[in-house]
Amino acid sequence: MKTTNYYNTFIEVAEDCPVKAAEVPPMRGEKTIANIEFELLIDNPYEFTSDDVLFHVYAAKNRLKTKEFDVEREQFFSKGQACFRASPLTKRYGWGAHFDAEGRMAIYAVESDEYQRFSKDRSLTQMKAVRSKKA
Incomplete structure (x- = not known):
């Protein structure tokens, strides 16, 4: 299985x-x-991985039944998926995403003190979300 987790x-x-x-x-x-x-993320910080969030979106959009999750999740991740750097939250709506040592994530508003602290933390791998327009 491929993963999008950080x-x-x-x-x-x-x-x-x-x-x-x-x-x-x-x-x-x-x-x-x-x-x-x-x-999902604003109400549940550090409860889900990127894979969890992306599959939840897929399941909701495709109206999957809970009993189908295991098989569908395996099939969903059998091919590459866009990672959270391509999320509309990070590209369009001004939310940064922090991933802890276990890969669980939380989002932070770009203007928040937490965002500023995480963006300067050199113990973390720093990445930018994907640009919407080509340079």
Whole structure:
């Protein structure tokens, strides 16, 4: 199985992120990827890995039944998936993502003290979210 998990890592917002302060992804009809990721992470810091979050989004979008999760998860991760650097939270909405030693993650608003602390912590692997536009 392939994985998208990071360990002892901080993902900063993309260089071309359009916001200076983090935003809650707006609801527009059916929940978007950003809505699902945000709800899961804001309410459950350090409970899920990136793989958990990405599969949860896939399961919600495809309306999977709980009994299908094990087989579907294995199939989902049998091919490469975009990592959290490509998340709309880190690219568009101004949220950084911190991953602890066990790979569990939490999100932090770009304007927060925690974000600033993690972005300067040289004991963490520092990464930027993927840019939305080509340079």
